[in-house]
Amino acid sequence: MTETLPRLLLRLSEAGDPAILWGRQAAPHAVRDFERLLDRGVLVEQAPATEWDVCPACDCGLGARPVRQIDGRPVAVCPTDRASDLVLGDDDLRSFRIVQAALVREIAMASGFGGEPAPVATGVWHVGETSNQRALFLALSRGAVLQPGIIGLMRSVARSSPITVIAPAMAATELARFAEAAIAVMPIDRCLGRNAAGFAIDISMLECAPALRPQLVIFRQSQRVVLDGIEMHIPQQPFKLLVMLAKAVGTRSGYLTRHQIEAENSGRGAADLVRELRHFLSHGREGRGADLIKTRRSPTGYFLALAPDEFVLR
Ligand SMILES: [Zn+2]
Known part of the structure; x- marks a missing residue:
């Protein structure tokens, strides 16, 4: 075909x-x-x-x-x-x-975005907001999405909204740059131009959150977490627990016992700390954040339910 x-x-x-x-x-x-x-x-x-x-x-x-x-x-x-x-x-x-600008206008109209797409930089447009309140950008070429300063430009347009950018396929190292900046990347191939709808963006592809690895980036220095492109701040104690759980991934047991957790957090029960961490991780999301921290039985312990290549600890 x-x-x-x-x-x-x-x-x-x-x-x-x-x-x-x-x-x-x-x-x-x-x-x-x-x-x-x-x-x-x-x-x-x-x-x-x-x-x-x-x-x-x-x-x-x-x-x-x-x-x-x-x-x-x-x-x-x-x-x-x-x-x-x-x-x-x-x-x-x-x-x-x-004519790139006209092509992007066609895509925005077919996708039901009301306004005119606004150019952000050469080859990159702000096309609108998704129904889950993400600022949506479209870059037609790799050169455009990788041009210096583009992340800052998109941020200044999006203000505090989370960002998704639809762009041509990129290498893993190039994608990491966006994951670190809390920007979700959706390959053009996956959401545009394949369907019978012609130029319409497949919005359902955007809303089921692009699972581009790494899904979770933990910045120890700034005590910041980016989960599936959404940035979140986690208070000191639960953040420290998250770092401990991340370090346990790939070790022989792969989990932390209650005792290990409590030894590092004097005065707090492990169950209480885990509950708090789950609460902060699920902020702004429908449950998946909380599911990242799993409980195991006999002995009771907790583990981060991600493979080593699904998160980055910095
Ligand atoms: Zn000849």
Whole structure:
């Protein structure tokens, strides 16, 4: 199955501006879909091409070969070998520039976001708020989402709201930068352009919280925790317990006994401390935070229910 026209435009846009759609790439798609995008300014037709790639194994030494009209048809002429001349079709010389701002406007409208998307930086837009009150940004290219200062710019637009950014696929080290900044990243591929709805963002994908690893980042120095992209402050005693539980992950037992916890927190019962930690971890979330700290029996103990690669202790 060929990819959808929205997906094709998004894929071409990932390389950055200007992104060009060639007539031959557009040809398999429904004429009405295509013309609608021309009408709406998402695609702007460029002057017909006057040059064409040289033949695969040519010794002509040209960077490109000229296109000439021969018998009423466009032909990419090989200067050294007439047999290598390539007769082109009507669509071949047509090309369309993808207008990024108009593409993003199309996505925002199709997704039901009321206002006009606001550019935050080159290639990055604030498209609106999700129903769970996250500021939603869209970056069309890797270059855009990785440009210096982008995290601060998104923060200043989002104010105190948590942030989700829809962006092309990134490497794990690049993703870690966003996790540390409490920004959730949703790959374009997973929520846009694949569905029958065309340009609409699949909002359900955003709301079931993108589970990009690491899910939990613990900053010991600043006593700060970022869980699934949401930043939370935890008071000193329960924070200390969380650090202890994180350190226990991957050890032989993998858990802490009541006695171990109480020895480090004079005067507080382990059950009481765990309850407090669960309370702070579940802040602003529907239960999952509390589920992170599990209880075990005989001997009674507590453990952090995450694999070693699902959290970062800094
Ligand atoms: Zn040639």
